[in-house]
Amino acid sequence: MLPLLTAQQIRQADAHTVITEPISSVNLMERASKAFVGWFINHFQDKDLTIAVYCGTGNNGGDGLAIARMLYDHRYLNIDVKIARFSDNATEDFNTNLDRIKNMGLDLHELKRDGVLPAENASILIDALLGSGLNKPLSGDYEQLAQHINALNKTVVAVDVPTGFLPDGEMAADATVVKADLVITFQQPKLNFLLPESAPHINCWEVVNIGLDEGFVQSLESSYQFVSEKDIKSILKPRKRFSNKGTYGHALIIAGQAKTMGAALLSSAGSAYAGAGLTTACIPESGLTALNTYLPELMAIIRKEGALPDVNWEQFTAIAIGPGLGKDTAALNLLTAVFENYNKPIVVDADALNLLAENTSLWQNVPEGTILTPHMKEFDRLFGKHNNWWQRLQTATKMAAKHHICIVLKNDYTMVATPDGKAYFNSTSNAAMATGGMGDVLTGIITSLLAQKYSPQDACIAGVYLHGKAGDELATPNRMNVVLPGRLAQQLPLTMAKLTA
Numbered sequence: 001m002l003p004l005l006t007a008q009q010i011r012q013a014d015a016h017t018v019i020t021e022p023i024s025s026v027n028l029m030e031r032a033s034k035a036f037v038g039w040f041i042n043h044f045q046d047k048d049l050t051i052a053v054y055c056g057t058g059n060n061g062g063d064g065l066a067i068a069r070m071l072y073d074h075r076y077l078n079i080d081v082k083i084a085r086f087s088d089n090a091t092e093d094f095n096t097n098l099d100r101i102k103n104m105g106l107d108l109h110e111l112k113r114d115g116v117l118p119a120e121n122a123s124i125l126i127d128a129l130l131g132s133g134l135n136k137p138l139s140g141d142y143e144q145l146a147q148h149i150n151a152l153n154k155t156v157v158a159v160d161v162p163t164g165f166l167p168d169g170e171m172a173a174d175a176t177v178v179k180a181d182l183v184i185t186f187q188q189p190k191l192n193f194l195l196p197e198s199a200p201h202i203n204c205w206e207v208v209n210i211g212l213d214e215g216f217v218q219s220l221e222s223s224y225q226f227v228s229e230k231d232i233k234s235i236l237k238p239r240k241r242f243s244n245k246g247t248y249g250h251a252l253i254i255a256g257q258a259k260t261m262g263a264a265l266l267s268s269a270g271s272a273y274a275g276a277g278l279t280t281a282c283i284p285e286s287g288l289t290a291l292n293t294y295l296p297e298l299m300a301i302i303r304k305e306g307a308l309p310d311v312n313w314e315q316f317t318a319i320a321i322g323p324g325l326g327k328d329t330a331a332l333n334l335l336t337a338v339f340e341n342y343n344k345p346i347v348v349d350a351d352a353l354n355l356l357a358e359n360t361s362l363w364q365n366v367p368e369g370t371i372l373t374p375h376m377k378e379f380d381r382l383f384g385k386h387n388n389w390w391q392r393l394q395t396a397t398k399m400a401a402k403h404h405i406c407i408v409l410k411n412d413y414t415m416v417a418t419p420d421g422k423a424y425f426n427s428t429s430n431a432a433m434a435t436g437g438m439g440d441v442l443t444g445i446i447t448s449l450l451a452q453k454y455s456p457q458d459a460c461i462a463g464v465y466l467h468g469k470a471g472d473e474l475a476t477p478n479r480m481n482v483v484l485p486g487r488l489a490q491q492l493p494l495t496m497a498k499l500t501a
């Protein structure tokens with residue numbers, strides 16, 4: 001796992017590296033700038049590009065000056081450096097880099113606090129005005145300049161963090177931020193890159209390694225982790241020789257009404273394709289033909305109208321409840337019965353989440369290790385209205401710890417909050433997956449992994465990863481605009497085989 005550090009912790013890691021490597025801070029700046037330039041020249045190979053580098057007078061600006069110098073050395077000769085002298089302060093490493101660049105023959109301009117905005121002919125703008133040192137929202141000269149840059153509608157590549165973007169913590173919804181087409185960020189993605197509030201400001205981001213002390217980074221207490229493929233490979237277990245269906249558990253999916261049988265089919269398919277030895281769907285009688293036709297491998301328990309189904313709860317190694325279930329009295333009675341009769345972790349999704357939100361007394365019977373899989377609206381129904389995703393992240397980790405459960409809060413970088421108060425950010429998935437039924441398949445996958453005896457935490461982290469990875473494998477090479485959930489479920493055996501090979 002990659003610990004996701006706050007800006008303050010990154011500064012600590014920075015200072016630690018300077019002392020222990022040892023390396024001077026200006027040489028660390030040189031290394032960071034070199035890493036930026038390495039990525040930049042690979043991506044923008046035309047040396048005739050006209051480039052403007054906007055620099056502040058802190059270390060982000062110092063990076064900007066070093067980057068301009070290095071690009072010039074790489075024969076990008078049309079470089080114009082604009083230094084925003086909006087503060088009387090400048091860092092030592094900024095000044096060192098200013099001295100280094102002064103006599104190289106590049107165009108250097110200073111922007112003063114006189115409100116005059118610079119003319120701009122360059123086609124690419126490098127934003128090195130402010131980085132992770134941002135300590136208040138942009139205002140005055142910086143805000144005006146940021147708005148001016150945004151109005152130019154040029155390609156903007158930001159150094160580390162777009163100017164005005166808070167790397168972590170609650171960011172005002174109306175904050176002015178330089179809009180970046182690409183952010184080349186140092187060492188790790190910043191926490192707020194992973195939250196939807198970044199969407200208007202950042203089109204995409206890339207991480208470049210600047211060699212901060214790995215051991216020290218790992219030793220820093222971080223509540224937030226970024227999940228990588230390596231982590232999933234170490235979680236997933238290959239299927240064993242001499243195993244049989246009993247080895248891989250029996251999942252029960254309680255889902256579907258007459259008009260929402262699709263949800264039951266898709267979550268059951270998710271469970272079957274993710275490898276549960278047996279999958280039983282608990283469905284209304286009217287859905288039986290559909291179930292048998294869609295996937296004959298599935299088994300059924302019939303729900304008769306108004307009556308609780310006769311279920312031998314203990315025969316199941318994992319249970320999910322909710323997709324397409326509805327919120328009528330029968331659904332509530334069923335959810336109550338599941339909580340009362342089953343004391344192992346339960347996957348609670350969709351309508352079951354809404355029932356839990358409306359009937360708070362149900363909480364007292366929620367088994368430890370239970371997994372809630374809400375999207376944003378379901379999350380707010382459960383835990384109250386939130387103004388932004390940073391707040392949701394805090395609530396998710398708090399509630400997971402309070403109730404000893406896992407919360408899978410779905411989004412581009414789905415986060416899994418665990419009972420120890422941590423949050424794990426997923427790195428797979430894509431926009432082609434934004435279709436109805438995708439969440440149902442995810443519920444099935446997580447339930448399947450639980451049935452196969454993965455811990456609730458591992459089932460969530462690996463389940464979310466596999467779901468996104470299968471979607472990526474379908475969408476990316478084939479340039480598919482939309483990936484349908486049923487097709488994604490069918491991809492799972494291949495995705496899992498590659499990760500356990």
Ligand SMILES: NC(=O)C1=CN([C@@H]2O[C@H](COP(=O)(O)OP(=O)(O)OC[C@H]3O[C@@H](n4cnc5c(N)ncnc54)[C@H](OP(=O)(O)O)[C@@H]3O)[C@@H](O)[C@H]2O)[C@H](O)CC1
Nearest residue numbers: 014029058059060130131132133134135136137138160186
């Ligand atoms: N380990 C790494 O990742 C490395 C990162 N590097 C680069 O360093 C920057 C961070 O540099 P820093 O000097 O800490 O901060 P900035 O350059 O972002 O900001 C400079 C000063 O600007 C002032 N400030 C903050 N917010 C505002 C604002 N809204 N309006 C006006 N001014 C603002 C503040 O100074 P004050 O005196 O006003 O408090 C900032 O200190 C990081 O992003 C990387 O690019 C290193 O090069 C290598 C290691």
Ligand SMILES: [K+]
Nearest residue numbers: 127130161163
């Ligand atoms: K920047």
